[in-house]
Amino acid sequence: MYSFARKRFLIAASFLLKSISYGELLYVCQIYNMFSYIELRSICLSGTVNILPKGNKNYTSHTANKHKHQLFSTIQVWHNNSNISIIKSPGNQLKQGVSMKLITVSGPPSSGKTSILLKVIRELQRGGKQAGVIKFDCLYANEAEQFNKINIPVKIGLSGNLCPDHFFVSNIQDGLNWGLEEGFDYLFTESAGLCNRCSPHIKQVLAVCVIDNLMGLDTPRKIGPMLRMADIVVITKSDIVSQAEREVFAFRVRQANAKAKLMFVNGINGQGAYELSMLIQQATETVTLEEAKLRFSMPATLCSYCLGETKIGTDYQVGNFKKMNFSEDKK
Amino acid sequence: MTLETIINKDIASLEKESPAVVDYLKQYGLQFHNKEQTLGTHLQLLTEETLEDMGIDHKQLLINLEGFIRQQEGSTIGEKYNVKSITLIGGHDKNGTPENITITLHAGTITSIVGPTGSGKSRLLGDIEWMAQADTPTGRKILVNGDVPDVELRFSLEHKLVAQLSQNMNFVIDATAEEFITMHAESRMVQNTKKIVADIIRQANLLAGEGFDGDTPLTSLSGGQSRALMIADTAFLSTSPVVLIDEIENAGIDQKNALQLLVKKEKIVLMATHDPILALMAEQRLVIKNGGIHKIITTSEQEKLNLEELERIDNKILSLRNRLRNGEIIDNIE
Numbered sequence: 067m068y069s070f071a072r073k074r075f076l077i078a079a080s081f082l083l084k085s086i087s088y089g090e091l092l093y094v095c096q097i098y099n100m101f102s103y104i105e106l107r108s109i110c111l112s113g114t115v116n117i118l119p120k121g122n123k124n125y126t127s128h129t130a131n132k133h134k135h136q137l138f139s140t141i142q143v144w145h146n147n148s149n150i151s152i153i154k155s156p157g158n159q160l161k162q163g164v165s166m167k168l169i170t171v172s173g174p175p176s177s178g179k180t181s182i183l184l185k186v187i188r189e190l191q192r193g194g195k196q197a198g199v200i201k202f203d204c205l206y207a208n209e210a211e212q213f214n215k216i217n218i219p220v221k222i223g224l225s226g227n228l229c230p231d232h233f234f235v236s237n238i239q240d241g242l243n244w245g246l247e248e249g250f251d252y253l254f255t256e257s258a259g260l261c262n263r264c265s266p267h268i269k270q271v272l273a274v275c276v277i278d279n280l281m282g283l284d285t286p287r288k289i290g291p292m293l294r295m296a297d298i299v300v301i302t303k304s305d306i307v308s309q310a311e312r313e314v315f316a317f318r319v320r321q322a323n324a325k326a327k328l329m330f331v332n333g334i335n336g337q338g339a340y341e342l343s344m345l346i347q348q349a350t351e352t353v354t355l356e357e358a359k360l361r362f363s364m365p366a367t368l369c370s371y372c373l374g375e376t377k378i379g380t381d382y383q384v385g386n387f388k389k390m391n392f393s394e395d396k397k
Numbered sequence: 398m399t400l401e402t403i404i405n406k407d408i409a410s411l412e413k414e415s416p417a418v419v420d421y422l423k424q425y426g427l428q429f430h431n432k433e434q435t436l437g438t439h440l441q442l443l444t445e446e447t448l449e450d451m452g453i454d455h456k457q458l459l460i461n462l463e464g465f466i467r468q469q470e471g472s473t474i475g476e477k478y479n480v481k482s483i484t485l486i487g488g489h490d491k492n493g494t495p496e497n498i499t500i501t502l503h504a505g506t507i508t509s510i511v512g513p514t515g516s517g518k519s520r521l522l523g524d525i526e527w528m529a530q531a532d533t534p535t536g537r538k539i540l541v542n543g544d545v546p547d548v549e550l551r552f553s554l555e556h557k558l559v560a561q562l563s564q565n566m567n568f569v570i571d572a573t574a575e576e577f578i579t580m581h582a583e584s585r586m587v588q589n590t591k592k593i594v595a596d597i598i599r600q601a602n603l604l605a606g607e608g609f610d611g612d613t614p615l616t617s618l619s620g621g622q623s624r625a626l627m628i629a630d631t632a633f634l635s636t637s638p639v640v641l642i643d644e645i646e647n648a649g650i651d652q653k654n655a656l657q658l659l660v661k662k663e664k665i666v667l668m669a670t671h672d673p674i675l676a677l678m679a680e681q682r683l684v685i686k687n688g689g690i691h692k693i694i695t696t697s698e699q700e701k702l703n704l705e706e707l708e709r710i711d712n713k714i715l716s717l718r719n720r721l722r723n724g725e726i727i728d729n730i731e
C-alpha cells in the first residue's frame with residue numbers, strides 16, 4: 067500500500083510519538099493535515115504508540131503544538147538521512163484527506179431516521195466506505211439489530227430520565243473517539259428529539275433533520291432548533307401522501323428553515339438515498355469536539371419536576387418555571 | 398421588496414402593507430407592542446433570553462425572514478422557470494452497457510414507461526428529479542430546455558421537476574377538499590385563490606365517476622374521487638413540470654380525460670403502466686431493462702387503431718361489471 071520510504075517515515079515518526087495517546091496522535095496529525103487516518107492506524111498498530119482510547123483530558127493546544135514540532139523535526143531528520151525525496155513539504159505531501167466525518171441525525175420519533183440511515187449507509191458501503199452509528203434515546207432503542215444486519219457497528223446510549231439531547235452532549239466526545247478508534251469513514255449519531263426544543267446539532271458538524279409528511283402541516287412550525295438549524299432536511303413518507311400535501315408541507319418546512327437543503331427520501335425503498343449519500347460525502351471531517359459549540363443552547367431543566375417532584379401545586383413548583391397567563395385575552 | 402426595506406419599516410406600516418410578514422414573525426412568538434418602532438430595531442432589541450425562548454437565533458431569524466419574503470415574491474412574479482422540455486442523455490445499464498440514446502420530452506406530451514419491477518424505473522425518475530449530471534449510478538445527464546441546469550436548483554422547492562401520483566398515495570390531512578386546496582393555492586401565492594379552487598373542484602368532479610362537493614372531508618373521498626382531485630390539483634397548482642403517474646388503477650376515474658387535462662396544462666407526462674390502453678395513449682414508450690433504457694418505441698398507426706379496439710373491449714368488461722352490480726345474470730357476453 068505505502069511506498070517503502072513512506073513506511074520508514076511512519077515508523078520513525080511513531081518512535082518519537084511513543085509518549086502520546088492514540089487520540090492525541092490523531093488530533094495532532096489531523097489538525098495539521100499530516101497524514102491520513104489509515105496511515106495513523108498503521109502507526110499505532112505497529113505498537114509503538116500507547117493506545118488510550120478515551121484520549122487525554124489534559125491535552126491542550128499547547129501540547130498539540132509541541133507535538134506538531136516534534137513531528138516536523140522527525141520528518142526533517144528522516145528526510146536528511148535518506149536520499150529518497152518524496153517528502154518535500156510535510157504539510158502538503160502527506161495530506162490525504164481520509165478521516166472521519168461526523169454527522170448528527172435528529173428528528174421526532176418514528177420519522178424515519180433509522181430507515182434513512184440504513185439506506186444511506188448502504189450507499190456509502192457500496193462506495194467502499196465504513197460507517198458506524200451511535201443511537202441516543204430515552205428508554206428503549208431497538209436499532210442495534212437493524213444496523214447489525216447490514217454490518218453497521220452501533221452503540222446505544224439510553225438516557226433514562228435525562229433529556230436524550232443533554233445526554234448526547236455529555237457523551238459525544240467519547241462517541242467520537244470510539245468512531246476514530248474503529249476507523250470509520252463516517253460516524254452518524256441518531257437521536258430522537260423528544261422535547262422539540264433541544265437539538266444535538268453542533269457547529270461545523272453536518273446536521274441532518276428527518277421529518278415525515280404524516281406529522282401534520284403544522285409540525286414544521288412546532289419543531290425548534292432541531293429543524294431550524296439543520297443543514298439538510300430530509301422529508302420521508304412521501305410515498306403515501308398526495309403530491310399536494312407534500313408541496314404544502316415542504317413549503318412550510320422552507321419557512322422554518324430558509325437555507326437548508328431539502329431532500330425527499332423514501333425510507334422503505336431507498337429512493338433518494340443515493341443523492342443524500344452524495345451530500346453527506348461533502349461533510350467536513352471531525353477530529354475532536356473539545357471546544358466545539360452547539361448550534362443552539364439547550365433549555366435548562368431546572369424546575370422541581372426535573373428533579374423528580376411528582377406532586378402538583380404551587381408549593382411544589384421550585385426553580386426555573388414559567389406560568390401561563392389565562393386572563394390576558396379576555397377583553 | 399427586500400429584507401432591508403422590510404427591516405426599515407415600522408411595525409404599524411408593516412401591519413398595513415405586509416400583514417403576511419407580521420403573521421409570519423408572530424409564529425415565532427414575537428409580540429409587537431411598540432408599533433412605531435422599525436422591525437429592525439425591534440429585532441435588535443430582542444434579548445438573548447427571548448430568542449432562546451423562541452428557539453431561534455438572530456441570524457437564522459433574518460435568514461428565514463428573507464426566505465419568507467422571497468417565497469412570497471417568487472410566486473407572485475410568476476413562473477420564473479418555464480420548462481418546455483427535458484432532455485435525457487443516456488448513460489449505461491447495470492452491466493455498464495451504454496444506452497446510446499438522447500430523448501427529449503416536450504411539454505404537453507405523454508410518454509409511458511414499461512419494464513418489470515426492479516428494472517430501473519425509479520432510478521430513471523430519480524435521475525430526472527435530481528437533474529443528474531453523470532453523478533448517479535446510471536451516468537445519465539439531464540438537460541432542461543436544452544441547457545445544463547443549475548444543480549443548486551435540486552434543493553429548491555419552486556424548481557422540483559417531478560410531481561408524483563401513485564396507487565398508494567392518499568390524502569391524510571384533516572380538512573375539507575376546499576379548505577385544503579385553498580391552503581395549497583395560498584402556498585403557491587396564486588392571484589385568484591377562490592377561482593382556482595373552484596376550478597379544481599369542478600375539474601375533479603368531471604374526472605371522478607361520482608360527484609362530490611367542496612365541503613367533503615378529504616379523508617372521506619372515495620379512491621376515484623381522491624385520484625381525480627389529486628390530478629386536477631396537480632394540473633392547476635403543482636410547480637413541477639413533469640408529472641409521473643405510477644400504476645394508477647382505473648376504477649372510478651376517467652383516465653383519458655385526466656391525461657388530457659395534464660396535457661392541456663403543458664405537463665410532461667410520464668406514465669409507468671402495463672395497462673395496454675394507457676400505454677398506447679402515449680406518443681412513445683420507454684422500455685426499461687436491467688437498469689437501462691433498452692428501447693424507445695413510437696406508438697405506431699396500427700397500435701393507435703388497436704387502441705380503439707382495446708377501448709371497445711374495455712367498455713364491454715365495464716358493462717359486464719355494471720350488470721353484475723345490478724344483480725343481472727351473465728348468460729351472454731354480447
Ligand SMILES: Nc1nc2c(ncn2[C@@H]2O[C@H](COP(=O)(O)OP(=O)(O)O)[C@@H](O)[C@H]2O)c(=O)[nH]1
Nearest residue numbers: 175176177178179180181302303304332333334
Ligand atoms: N411509507 C413509508 N414508511 C416509512 C418511510 N420511512 C420510514 N418509514 C416507516 O416508518 C417507521 C419508523 O421508521 P424508523 O426509521 O424506525 O423511524 P425512527 O424512529 O425515526 O428511527 C417504520 O415502520 C418505517 O418502515 C417512508 O419513506 N415511507
Ligand SMILES: [Mg+2]
Nearest residue numbers: 179180209256
Ligand atoms: Mg430509530
Ligand SMILES: [Zn+2]
Nearest residue numbers: 229231261264
Ligand atoms: Zn430537551
Ligand SMILES: [Zn+2]
Nearest residue numbers: 368369371372
Ligand atoms: Zn423541569
